[in-house]
Amino acid sequence: MLGLKMETDPRWVDIANKNLEEVLIDHAFCEQKAASNAISIIVQYPKYTDLVKDMTAICMEEMEHFDMVHQKLLDRGLKLGFERKDPYVNDLSKFLKKNADGSKENHFVNQMLFAAMIEARSCERFKILSENLTDKDLKEFYYELMESEARHYTTFLKYARKYSTSIDVKKKWKEFLSFEAELMKSYGTNETIHG
Numbered sequence: 001m002l003g004l005k006m007e008t009d010p011r012w013v014d015i016a017n018k019n020l021e022e023v024l025i026d027h028a029f030c031e032q033k034a035a036s037n038a039i040s041i042i043v044q045y046p047k048y049t050d051l052v053k054d055m056t057a058i059c060m061e062e063m064e065h066f067d068m069v070h071q072k073l074l075d076r077g078l079k080l081g082f083e084r085k086d087p088y089v090n091d092l093s094k095f096l097k098k099n100a101d102g103s104k105e106n107h108f109v110n111q112m113l114f115a116a117m118i119e120a121r122s123c124e125r126f127k128i129l130s131e132n133l134t135d136k137d138l139k140e141f142y143y144e145l146m147e148s149e150a151r152h153y154t155t156f157l158k159y160a161r162k163y164s165t166s167i168d169v170k171k172k173w174k175e176f177l178s179f180e181a182e183l184m185k186s187y188g189t190n191e192t193i194h195g
Contacts (some may be wrong), residue, residue, distance in 0.1 A: 002120045002153065003173075005181035007187030012125075013132040019191030021073070021168040025081045025191040033086075035062035037115055051159050058152055061118065063191060065145060072141065077130075088187055088194035092117055095179050109167050112160035114177050116153050118194075121180070123149035125193055175189065 016023050038059035044050050070080060097108040123146055130143035160169045187195060 002124060002150070003177055004124055004185040005177050008184070009089050011092070012043075012188040013128050015189065015191050017132070017134055018130060020133075020138065021076070021078050022191040023121060023129075023193065024069055024073050024076075024078070026084055026086075026195075028066055028073065029083045030086070031062050031066035032083075033089075034115075034118070035059045035066065038062065041115075042113065044111075048159070048163060051163075054155055054159075054182060057157065059146060061152075067147070068141070084192065086194055088121070088183070090120060091183050092180065095176070098134070099175075105164060105167060109160045109164050109172065112156045113169075113173055114154035116160070116173075117176060117180055119149050119153035119156065122193055123153060125154060141143055154186055174194060 035058075038055040042055045042059075045051055073080060092114055096114055100106055100110060126142040126146035126149055129140050129192055133142070134140045157169075157173070160173070189195065
């Protein structure tokens, strides 16, 4: 369903199991960034009322998830800590900027595909965590979150297609998936959601 061309290295879950605090801290900030991204889209594209409505819902859901992850940290006697850089997200962004033509439509489509890719990879990682973590509470937690990431992924792809008039979104998405697959060959070694 997600269309990802490279699965996460199976050893990543072992790293995650040994570093749950780091995974949870990173995850919390991923949720906060996703909420911020939805707000940014609202600010940039207020003319698309259906997009504004869906981004509002996504923003609220992402902040709810942030609160839930933060509570998991507190329940374990842990603290949020500081935001980490996300090299995976930066690599995706660089690729899209390199392949931009400067048009507003291209910028919009890139934003939608960027968000869709992050949601797709997060969904895949949450599935892995839900199936393989030794912590039963977190297994159930990540199973529940996996479903919302899949919904967000399809929402962003839907809007890329809906509001593109001159860009072959299907072709662009396939190229982006191929790039992401190559990129994933160098990821899967860190205790982060995308690392």
